[in-house]
Amino acid sequence: MSKWYPKKGRVIFHVDMNSFYASVEAAYDPKLKGKPIAVAGNPEERRGIIVTSSYEARAKGVKTTMPLWEARRLCPELIVMRPNFERYRAASKEMFKILSEITPNVQPVSIDEGYMDITECQDLGSPLEIAANIQNRIANELDLPCSIGIAPNKFLAKMASDMKKPMGITVLRKRDLPKKLWPLKVEEMYGVGSKTAEKLNGINVHTIEDLVSTDVYQLKRLLGINGERLKNRAIGIDPSPVDPDAVYDFKSIGSSETLPNDTVEETEIKRLFRNLARNVARRLKRKQAVGRSVQIMIRFHDRRTITRSVKLPNYLEDEDEIFAVSNDLFEQNWNGDPIRLLGITIQDVAEKKEIAHQLDLFTYEQEASKEGLYKAIDKLNEKYGKSTFIKLNSNQEDNQPRTSFQKDFLDDYKK
Incomplete structure (x- = not known):
């Protein structure tokens, strides 16, 4: 085992799920196995693009980010499905549970990939044996394929996992470079x-x-x-550690959406800004976080893109506040050209528990006026348990991720 587990070195895995969304859909519905599948955003609309595709579709030339019309031209028999992020999230959670049973040193980096440091796992066998065990468990228990890169650091492990897909296990040593x-x-x-x-x-x-x-x-x-x-x-140097707590490091939280048609209609633009503000506020709530800067992104009909931001004197988290600041930024910077995409990002994000509750006079007056209400709520919570009061417009779905790029849920496998 000593040749596999050097005294001064590390053994790092990068586990990368293969064609994850399409594979999850095929696992959910076995009739789809072996068929060209594509998951696409807004498949009914002209601006739909391919999010991911099965290897059968890729063999016909279908690629990620390809316009849906082009994918259908290359592969007329293509089966196109809308993303089901709740389903993908559930599969991701089970996958990371399997990894965490090997070692606690697991760092999720996205919904379908993560790093493992197995340097202290000599009692489980060689790295190749451990990798094969992980790959087989994910295939047998979840009916999903993955590729695994094995290397002395994270960068080389990431490169190795890309070298053989699907269902590959690749070792990349420094002498192999x-x-x-x-x-x-x-x-x-x-x-x-x-x-x-x-x-x-x-x-x-x-x-x-x-x-x-x-x-x-x-x-x-x-x-x-x-x-x-x-x-x-x-040249093979990457000292960055596998950090299980890296999932909690975040500096910004955002949401963006492509319009079904280029538009100059202010009602439609404001409606989208409202939806984006709601999404961002929901994610801030999920992370128990607040932010001090608001950035908007505007992509015009000709794909020209601008970003504009403002730093605020106080932290914000409320949907109405996010919408008001974003809409104001938009009105200051829109030149009237047709718009294709809008985005809102809250930056300078911090967890509530890590920041002092600094109240200016206005905020103090607001808080003071609610003091009696807070005391009443505290008494009822003591009597009936916490979370007695929930906003009427909240529901379980509010905490669900809306895109694959959100990382708010990557610690779910620990729960």
């Missing part, structure tokens, strides 16, 4: 987006090997500290 990693195009490297790749291509860095051989000072001039970080990762 010249053959397995460096020949890849630089845009295939985790952490390199299209804009970064374009900048790197501009200095003749086209492969990861080119990145490794480029002077670090040139990279820092081009990309700042990220240039040095990318080179370190490419």
Whole structure:
């Protein structure tokens, strides 16, 4: 076992569910197995895009973010389904439960992927045996496929899990990098987006090997500290820990939505802003958090996108306040062009328990006027239990995630 578990090194897994949404739908309805499936936002509308697709659909050329009309042209027999995030959340929770039974050192990073540090799991067998056990359990108990990368750090484990899909188990050691990693195009490297790749291509860095051989000072001039970080990762250096508590770290909470049609209709715009404000307020409530900055995003009909923000003197969390500030920002910055997408993000977010309740005169007057009510509620809570009073418009569904990008629920597997 010593060769697999070095005394001074780490053994890290990256577990990545394969075609997660489509796989969950096929597990839920076995009649869909082996068929080209796509999950798409707003499949009835012209702006619907592919969120994910099964491998049978991918074989026909269907890709994530592809317009639905194009996907149907490539694959006329494509079965298109709306996202069911409650279903995906339930599957995600069970998957992370399986991982946490191996080690408590599990770091979820999204609904369908996470890291594990199994350095102290020698009594469970070799890393390959542990990976095979995880993969088989997820397949047998949840009827879902996954790929697992095994490496000495998180970055290499992430790259390894992408090398064989579906149902792959890939080991990526530092000595393997010249053959397995460096020949890849630089845009295939985790952490390199299209804009970064374009900048790197501009200095003749086209492969990861080119990145490794480029002077670090040139990279820092081009990309700042990220240039040095990318080179370190490419040569196999990534000291970042697997942090089970990272799921609680958040700096912003937001919501965005694409309109079914480009519009200049103010009634429709305000309706969408109201919905977005409600979503953000719901998520703040779920996290027991507040924020001090409001940012809006406006994407116009020609895909031109602007963001505008304002920092407030006090924290906010209320739907009406979020809507009012967002709408005011919009009115100040909209030029009248047709709009395709709107978004609201609350930034400078903090948990309520971590901040002092600083009351200005106005807030103090509001709180003081409710003091008698609060005392009455406290007495009733003492008599009948907590949460005696719930807002009339609240319901269980309010706490459900609305998109895959929300991370509010990634600790559910611990509950």
